[in-house]
Amino acid sequence: MSRFFSKKYSSLEAYTPGEQPKDMKYIKLNTNESPFPPSPKVTEYAKAESEKLNLYSDPESRVLTQKAADLFGVKYENVLMTNGSDEILNFAFMAFCDEDKGIAFPSISYGFYPVFAELNHIPYKEIPLKEDFSIDVEDYCNIGMNIVIANPNAPTGLAMSAEEIEKIVTTNADSVVIIDEAYVDFGADSVVDLTKKYDNLLVTQTFSKSRSLAGARLGFGIGNEALIADLNTIKYSTNPYNVNRMTSAAGIAAIEDNDYYMNNCKTIAENREYTKTELAKLGFETLDSKANFIFTRCDKINGGEFYLKLKEMGILVRHFTKPLISDYVRITIGTKEQMDALLEATKKILEVK
Ligand code: PMP
Numbered sequence: 125m126s127r128f129f130s131k132k133y134s135s136l137e138a139y140t141p142g143e144q145p146k147d148m149k150y151i152k153l154n155t156n157e158s159p160f161p162p163s164p165k166v167t168e169y170a171k172a173e174s175e176k177l178n179l180y181s182d183p184e185s186r187v188l189t190q191k192a193a194d195l196f197g198v199k200y201e202n203v204l205m206t207n208g209s210d211e212i213l214n215f216a217f218m219a220f221c222d223e224d225k226g227i228a229f230p231s232i233s234y235g236f237y238p239v240f241a242e243l244n245h246i247p248y249k250e251i252p253l254k255e256d257f258s259i260d261v262e263d264y265c266n267i268g269m270n271i272v273i274a275n276p277n278a279p280t281g282l283a284m285s286a287e288e289i290e291k292i293v294t295t296n297a298d299s300v301v302i303i304d305e306a307y308v309d310f311g312a313d314s315v316v317d318l319t320k321k322y323d324n325l326l327v328t329q330t331f332s333k334s335r336s337l338a339g340a341r342l343g344f345g346i347g348n349e350a351l352i353a354d355l356n357t358i359k360y361s362t363n364p365y366n367v368n369r370m371t372s373a374a375g376i377a378a379i380e381d382n383d384y385y386m387n388n389c390k391t392i393a394e395n396r397e398y399t400k401t402e403l404a405k406l407g408f409e410t411l412d413s414k415a416n417f418i419f420t421r422c423d424k425i426n427g428g429e430f431y432l433k434l435k436e437m438g439i440l441v442r443h444f445t446k447p448l449i450s451d452y453v454r455i456t457i458g459t460k461e462q463m464d465a466l467l468e469a470t471k472k473i474l475e476v477k
Contacts, residue, residue, distance in 0.1 A: 132245070139239045142442055151462050154440040156278075156307070156417050158336040159458035160388045165377040166337070173373035181372060183364040188372045191379045192344055196316050201349040204356060205375070207366045209306055209330035209343025213272070214240050215358045216326055216345070220270055220300040221246040227270040230259055232449060234274050234304065253280075257411060257419075261288045265295040274304040276312045279444065279454040281413025283312035290318055293325050300351070302326045307415035309334035309389045310396070316346050323348040326355075333416055335378045335385045340371040392416050396457045402467050406474060421451045424474055437469045 125134065142155035185205045193203045206212040217240040221227050226247035229237045241248040251263050257280045264271055271292060276283040293301045305327055308314045319325050326347040332338035345355060359366060367375075378385065396418060400410045403420055410420040421427060431443035431453050442454040455466065 133243075136242055137239070139236045143440065145440070148438065150435075150438050150440045151458070151465055152440050153417075153456040153458055153462065153466065154442045154454075155338070156333055156415075156456045157338045158333060158388065158392075158416070159462060160336050160391075162336045162374065163377065163381040163384045165381050166374045169373040169377040170340075170370040173369045176369060179369075181365050181367060181369040183360075185367045185372045185375075188367070188375045188379075191376055195379050195382065196346060198316070198319065198346055199349070202319065202346055202352055203344055204352050204359065205342065205344045205367050205372075206359070207343070207363070207371075208332060208341040209304070209328045209345075210236060211366060212328050212343050212345040212355065213237075213302070213304065214243075215355045215362075216272075216300070216302050216328070217241060217244050217246060219354045219358050220351075223247065225270060225299070227272060228264065228267055229272045230274075230277060232257065232277075232280065232446070234278050234306075237272055258282050259284055259288075261291055264292045267296060268299065269296075270300045270302070271296060272302040272304060274306065275315075276307045276310075276413065276415040278307065278415065279417065279442070279449070279452075280411050280419050281307075281415040281417060282411055283414040286313040286315050286318065289315050290322075293318065293322050297322075297324060300324050300326060302328060305329045307333055307417075309386070310416045311393050311414035319347050323350065326351055331375055331378060334389050336388070337371075337374055337378060340374050342367065342371050342375045389416075392457050395460055395463050398460070399455070399457060399463045399467070402463075403470070406467075406470055417454050417456045419449075419452050419454050421453075422474075427451045427453050430470075430473065433473045434466070434469055437472070439466055439469055441466075 189203050189205055190200055193200045227241060228249040228251055231250035231252045254260050289303055301324055303315055305314055316327050319327055326345055328345045331342040400418060403410055407424055408420045408422045410418050427443050427450055431441055434441055
């Protein structure tokens with residue numbers, strides 16, 4: 125830390141992204157990216173747009189925003205495109221929370237939530253999960269705080285039903301409920317439609333997982349027009365050109381090729397169920413994930429050791445040292461071939477033990 129770093133950030137513990145090592149070629153199952161490349165149209169549109177990089181992007185990303193609105197059956201005014209969904213989440217923390225109005229989220233969830241809260245000096249409450257790692261809806265009813273819940277949750281992969289989320293939204297009518305649907309396309313119910321009914325519900329999604337665009341940084345929020353207007357005030361006060369030209373063009377192509385991406389999601393969901401079944405034969409217990417990753421543990425090997433052994437064999441997964449979940453590893457679901465390589469490596473690791 126330099127002697128100039130502002131006191132207001134001196135105790136900030138920044139978010140640690142999943143490792144991106146360069147020492148060798150790994151099978152990367154640690155950051156929930158898609159194993160499938162973007163569709164050819166995405167590369168084509170982005171390349172064509174690259175010739176106009178001397179000009180600023182459209183700050184409203186109008187074509188992309190309208191396409192997204194049409195895809196989700198909402199109006200233009202209900203959508204805001206951002207630089208990854210991390211950006212819309214941060215905007216939402218900034219826009220709707222302050223010292224008087226804090227935010228609640230599950231104690232085991234996306235590690236960025238407490239960081240956004242700390243960064244913006246927002247009081248927050250981490251609500252423990254039930255013993256089976258599921259979220260107890262009752263814990264979130266009538267709590268008088270803003271709420272953010274990832275659905276499916278990460279790193280557990282467990283999903284809530286739309287009815288459960290609606291109950292949280294209706295019992296907290298004077299607070300904003302943010303549902304982070306980063307992984308929704310792999311098998312959970314989206315609550316985008318409920319944004320038409322409730323003015324306190326913001327849904328965030330991303331092109332990083334189901335639409336193979338993690339490296340382009342594209343996310344978005346859908347909500348009531350007034351909520352989106354507030355988020356735009358934050359956006360225009362921080363970074364008006366938050367979605368660059370090539371990313372915007374890539375996003376347009378990705379929406380035009382929606383069927384390709386939704387088919388990939390189906391394949392990933394099939395590979396997830398296959399991996400879960402095969403791991404069970406080796407003695408692993410895996411939570412019922414609706415996401416593009418699984419959270420799994422085995423009595424024969426602890427999470428940290430399994431992670432290290434897999435890494436030695438060229439397979440990267442994610443291990444969290446946090447209490448309650450340190451026995452587990454989170455494994456991103458890739459292609460069938462990648463999952464077979466993981467299963468083979470796992471067999472070898474368990475054999476020598
Ligand atoms: N929400 C959750 C639950 C995530 O796991 C991630 C990915 N790290 C994000 C949001 C943010 O993803 P992105 O900024 O790539 O859209």
